[in-house]
Amino acid sequence: MTRYKIGTFLKYLFLTIAAFVSVFPLLWMFISATNSSIDVLGGRLLPGSHLVTNFQNLTERANIPQAMWNSFRNAAVSTIASLIVCSVAGYGFEIYHDRGKDLLMRILLLSMMIPFAAIMIPLFMMVGNFNLLSTTTAFVLPSVATGFLIFLFRQSARYFPYELIEASRLDGLSELGIFIRMYVPVMRSTYATAAIITFMAGWNSYLWPLIIMQNADSRTMPLVLSNLIAGYVTDYGLLMLAVSISVLPTIAIFLLLQKSFAEGIIASAR
């Protein structure tokens, strides 16, 4: 019995330490956003009164609203475009499948093995040739269609009852009509999962915008954050406020939609 108790105690101890380590850096970040740089460096762990000052200093150094809007616009356009293109394709690959389309699908899945670093130079050259540098279009184009999202929607179309499609055809609905009126409403949870993954990926994207967003007005939050650490003297209060602002939306999505979030992560590994 005592052995059981020790085991239970160790279990809770392990989880508590791990949970604390997981949460602490973020807690420290939020607290530091309200403190002066000197207090942050002194190791102060209580909320302070420097939030407004930090905010004023931050707005002097970087155009945060512009960067937030850029990040949001890029991520939102990318999400809407990929959801439409990939869900249509995933549905098509499953519902109208034949040998040709099955083969094509298998080829498309190979694209998931290509590391971004291996294609970024040609992609950059393409975007440059089309005069698309510093645009949302350039940000979005390479990620509109991904093997993973097509696969995700094809899997969900697999569980869509075929009788429903045939009945709708008899009712005179067009093929596109069946997709829009029958499939889309039923597959809301797949769309939610796909939307969360795509939005987060767009919001957090760093390497691709770093290359293409050369115009200062087109910079997204990760780029602005990365620029803030470039100076000689770091104002930690200001820096932590900027980081806090950038993670607040994703943490909100995470806390509100944790289940879809977890499903998305599992689905994203096929």
Next chain:
Amino acid sequence: MAKPTSLKLHTKQNIVGWAFVIPASILIFTFFFYPIGKAFLLSFQTGFGANAQYAGLVNYKRLLSDNTFKTSLVNVLTFLVLQVPVMLLLALALAYTLNDHKLKFRALFRTALFLPCATSLVSYSIVFRSLFALDGFMNALLLNLNVIQSPINWLANPWTAKLVIMLALTWRWTGYNMIFFLSALQNIDRSIFEAAIIDGANGFNRFFKITIPMLKPIILLTAIMSTNGTLQLFDETVNITNGGPTNATLSISQYIYRLSFQYSPRFPYAAAMSFVVFVLVGILSAMQMRVGDKR
């Protein structure tokens, strides 16, 4: 009468089907397959644009004598060998501990452990950079606890800088991997564990004799994903250490980025390097699948 109409209907549906899949397919061919082919061709050239010339294996030969490339390769492999196994074991242990229906605050623990996944790579990198700065929180804490007598310059020393990168990676990705293990554990029939308990297997034995073998496919999957991610490491090394001190944490992706977009662009040479990454990712994933099959 019936046959021609159904045939017509079938052709019509077939055309619609292709119309559904073609836009996405064109996009994938344009933005994945064309660029990888282009990178491959580029890697056999020297010069750029109008000055481009076919140069055979020159770029690949140069890779062999490029010490910075070797350093970045060794750095990334060091992260891979030291960090990935520790992280996966930790994630597995956490998932195993959490997968207990009698556990109190289960949802709270899970949320806390999973929370780091909600942060972008640049954001958490900056938090870690600040925590481990010379005048940062970690040093203040360790000095106050009398663990150290003078502050450690974490990011300026090759091994401590590597350590900070690995700690940061572990912080960000342990919960992520734990989610995979947790969902797999929930699919294991609980009667197997109950039978093992009746047979007198202790927790340790249950973990190593039942859980690990049953989770083999998921362990393999997470290992492949982690390998893939580590080989492409970029955001963290750029924003925590900027590859320093003296390239001690430089990743391959960051070196490719430097060659391509900082100083004078050397696209063909960088393309050769990026093609090596592509092949490396393929080989390491194939190796892991082989090892996984044998056991």
